[in-house]
Amino acid sequence: MGEEREILDGLLLELRRGTLVLSVLSQMKEPRYGYALVQGLEDKGIPIDPNTLYPLLRRLEKQGLLQSQWETGGAKPRKYYRRTELGDQIYKKLKEQWQQMAAGMKQLLELE
16 A cells, blocks of 8 residues: 555656646736745645745746746835746747647546
8 A cells, every 4th residue: 555655646746746837837927926826826726835836936037937026115025926928928838738738638538
């Protein structure tokens, strides 16, 4: 039973990792800061650990898909992220690919 659980956990982690970039990009049309993004994704059934999110945000920014800006007017400074024009283009293509893959998977799984 332990080996089966270990295999399943590993496979679920791989599946989840593959969807996080698309999940995050989908929420970044308007500026959002990290904690609000964590909460928003959780509310939509996509839990994400902050220790996973923040490195992902930095990587997407480095790739030019997100841009960030510090907001210092509130009680504490917050770094807001939003998609760039390149991020919009990549998100659109990833979304289309996801929809095609999901439709194909739906057909495969219905054959059972």
